Amino acid sequence: MFKFEKLLVWQKSLVFADTIYTETRLFPAEERFGLTNQIRRAASSIASNIAEGSARSDPDFARFITYASGSLYEVVTQASIARRQGFLVEDTFSKIYRDAEEISRMLTGLRDSLAT
Numbered sequence: 001m002f003k004f005e006k007l008l009v010w011q012k013s014l015v016f017a018d019t020i021y022t023e024t025r026l027f028p029a030e031e032r033f034g035l036t037n038q039i040r041r042a043a044s045s046i047a048s049n050i051a052e053g054s055a056r057s058d059p060d061f062a063r064f065i066t067y068a069s070g071s072l073y074e075v076v077t078q079a080s081i082a083r084r085q086g087f088l089v090e091d092t093f094s095k096i097y098r099d100a101e102e103i104s105r106m107l108t109g110l111r112d113s114l115a116t
Helices: 008-024 035-054 058-084 090-115
Strands: none
Touching: 008 035, 008 058, 008 090, 035 058, 058 090
């Protein structure tokens, strides 16, 4: 087992990406290369940055956690656009938003622990 696989935030990021992939299957076909692609890439980037950073020194790992946070914020922004366009219903958006808040807190805690 790799070090990053033990991190709860990495595990939750995978579930979050699964949620995004599932929900974007319902987006209009004309969004396939637009918003659907953008939000999926950002969602998968969260766990990827955690994994990549875990193989580096603590200061570098902290930087990759910052990248993961940036990708998470991209997902929130893109989900907000999707909600406004009627691609996501309010309940689904709210779940994505709550999950993002939890992952954000976890990423901040992890980043802070690496800085000490």
